[in-house]
Amino acid sequence: MKWVDIKSRLRGWAHLASEAYNAPYRGTVARAKRDQDDLFMLLIFSEMMGVPNPATYYTLELQPILLERFHEWHTRMGMEHSPLDDFRCC
Amino acid sequence: MMSAIVPAVIGIVAVFCGYLFYSKFIAEKIYQLDDNFETPAHTLRDDVDFIPTNRVVLWGHHFTAVAGAAPIIGPAIAVIWGWLPAFIWVIGGTIFFAGVHDFGAIWASVRNQGRSVGALTGDVVSLRARTLFMIVIFFLLMMVNAVFAVAISDAFVATPSSVIPAWSAIAVAVVIGVLIYRMGVPILWPTIVGTIILYAVIYLGELVPVALPETFMGLGPAPQWILILFLYATIASLLPVWLLLQPRDYINGIQLFIGLALLFAAVFLANPTVVAPAFNTNVPEGTPPLVPLLFVTIACGALSGFHGLVASGTTSKQLDKETDARFVGYLGSTGEGLLALVTIIAVTAGFSSLGEWEATYAAYNTTGIDTFVTGGSLIVADGTPVPREFAATMLAVMAVLFAGTTMDAGVRLQRYIIQEWGTIYKIPILQNGYIATFAAVAACLALAFGAGGSDGQGGMLIWPLFGTTNQLLAGLTLLVLSVMLVKLGRRYIFTLVPMVFVTLMSLFAALYQLWGLFTGGQYLLVVVDIIVIIMAIFVILEAISAFTREKAAADAAGTTVAG
Structure with a gap:
């Protein structure tokens, strides 16, 4: 074969x-x-369609942990302030 | 004393003649299959449920879905009346009952947009009959889970070497599932390697037999296994299907083909002698009469209502051509009949003498998987180079895996039904998947222990009741087929006679058992039996009412035919 x-x-x-x-x-x-x-x-x-994102609420807990990294990220990206409504920074 | 090759050859030739001639007649004259009819797989094609599938593949999964542990356990109990009655019922049942029923369920569904038999009962017979159908299914699932848990636990106690291989199969299945779905590995290699590992761990099982402690919290080994099995079934039925159920079904299918081929090959090579009598005139005291109990002791293997669910639930939606229904449905039940046939041979020819056989068959309903394992392994060891212990473990693992997969699927289906009831009757708590699963498992456990007490050994008492319920379901499916045929103005005798026969046998069997259960103090089972009797009476009433109604309509339209 x-x-x-x-x-x-x-x-x-x-x-x-x-x-x-x-x-x-x-x-x-x-x-x-x-x-x-x-x-x-x-x-x-969901937010695009006007439905509040249920995940936002739960990710709130992550805020203190991510705060420093998030600040570094948005300044590195050339944004003075946080671009997100639900994730405030400076 | 007769060679076992005789019933093997007669059985095989008879069922294949049934396929060649009787199913051809049914296909052409009664169901009138049409190659030009567009099946739902084409008209409703969505590539999810409805998708035309190669008929050999479809037959393979139809056959492996319907063949489980039941065609092994049923005949292993029923040969107590001698091998011939069991043989005649299995072969005759396969040809004239099961084939027509399974094949018909596919046809009926294909002609009705792939709807299930349950839905068709509502459309064709009446809404009341549909409710009845759902109740019968619920009881059937409850009994199947309880009875299979008891059967597996008995097998684990009788063959401790099967414990490690049986549980390893679950690990192998999970690995195959992950490899295929998460890593995208092509299926052929996991299949080959997985199968080799499955048979390799059988050796490991022999080296390390596992026996549970004699007593643990007041429970013997068998009830301990029953609890472990239900714990397992709870977890397994909540896992995603791709992770466990799908790969398990697949490896079970492979084992089924290997096991069947090995057993039949061994029968022809070993040429064992059937030591059991053709008709047992010396039945042990307390054995129920052959009529009607034989016809419910062997359900799967001769006729099983469960097949109608598979046939109309998945198979009919994937049928490429209507004429394939004969190949898939009729040959699917033929395959199961052959498994029952080889079991009959194993439990009547796998003993060295009549005395040994009579010692094993000392009472009704005390035999089962372990009898099949004992007899089958003797024949395999005689006819092939496979050592007896290895053959015994292999056969025990095969039967345990079949029963285990049915349990997984059974608990899952039971959960769906309870969730559906939660939705219909607006009981939010039942709609929760976890609660519904626990409710399903609790019901099955109550039956498994409630029947036999805390030793769990009496759980097999449910077996004839399980067979009775299964036959009632078959009766309902055959009723749907008969009514459809009356409406079409065709001969309906070929579905009506099996329907009347099984329904009456189920009713008689349930009535007969009632007294025995009552005097035996099995009050839980008395209640279950009374429910079965009520269901049987309702099936008969529904049949009479649907028939007279449709017959009158057909007479008025002038389309009626005699029988």
Whole structure:
């Protein structure tokens, strides 16, 4: 048997195995992914749509920890003041 | 004394003739499959649920989804009446009942936009029947989880070498899941390496058998395992499917094919003798009568309502051509029939003498996975170079994994049902995934321990009740099919006769068990049995009412046919 034949046969098996693996759960996995994507979109775009970002509230706790790094970052970026409404600095 | 090759050959030839001739007749004359009919996989294609799939792949996952531990446990109990009744019910059931039922469930769903049998019960029969369907499913899941937990714990106690390999399989599954989803590794290599590891740890299991302490907090080893298993099932059913359930199903499928091939090969190579009698005239005292109990002791393997859920839940949405329904559905149940057949052979020919067999079958419903393991491993060791201990561990691990995966999926489905009830009846607390899971597990635990007391050994008492409920579900699916056929003006006798038969057998079996459970002081199971009887009566009433209604409508329209 030629090397090319072995390779193509292996590819056939690999395809069969991946179909056997994925076919029964395609829907479930796609739904789980869609749910995650929905949450992600909400987090990214919520404020744009006028919905207060629920993550903001929780990230408030990070403020003292991040304060110094945040100050360095916004001055390095050429902004005198914090550009974010919910993350005040100087 | 007869060679085991005889029933093996007759069984295999019969079910394949069933596929070649009977299923062809059903496909052409009754369901009238049409290659030009556009299946929901095409018309509703969304590449998520609805997607045309190669029929061999679809058959593979339909078969592995329906074949579990039940076609092993059922026949392992039912040969107590002799091998022939079990053989006839498995082979006849596969050809005339299960094949038509599974194949029909796919067809019915394909002809109705891929809707599930439960939804179709509402559309075709009545909304009351739909509610009945949901209740039957709830009880079925509760019983399946309880009974499989007991079966696994018994297997762990009987074959301590299977403990490490069975739990290692979970680790292997998680690693495969992570490799595929998180690291994007192509599937072939994890499959090969994973399978090799699975069989390698069987050796490890033999070297390090695990036995739990004799008593722990007043509990023996079996109830300790039951608690551990439900703890596991709780965690497993809350994990994402890609991490555990999906890779576990996949490696189970591989094990199923390897196990079936090895067992049949061993039967032909070892040529063992069937030591059990064809009809056991010397049944132990207290054994229930063959009719009706045989027909509920073996459900999966001859006819199982659970298949209808798989057939109409996922399979029908992925069917490329309508004519593939015959290949996928009928051959799927044929595969399961063959697993039941090889189990019958293992538990009747895997013993050295009739005396030894009679000593094992000393009472009804005390045999199960460990009997299959004992008999099967003897045949495998005789016919192949595989040593007996290795074969025993391998078969025990195979059965445990099947039952374990069913438990994972069962608890998960149970949780969905409880959450749905929370939504329907506006009970917010039940809508919470964790609470719903704990409620599901608590119900199953109550049944597992409530049935047999704190030793957990009596949990197998539920087995015939589980079979009864499973057959009621099959009866409902067959009712949907029969009503659909009446509406279409076609012959309905091929689905109606199996429907009447299983429903009546279920009712008789439930009635018979009632007295035994009552005198045995099993009051929890008496309550469950009464619920089963009520469900059976309702199925019959629904069937009569739907039938007379549709028959009258068909008569008025002049489309009726005789039978």
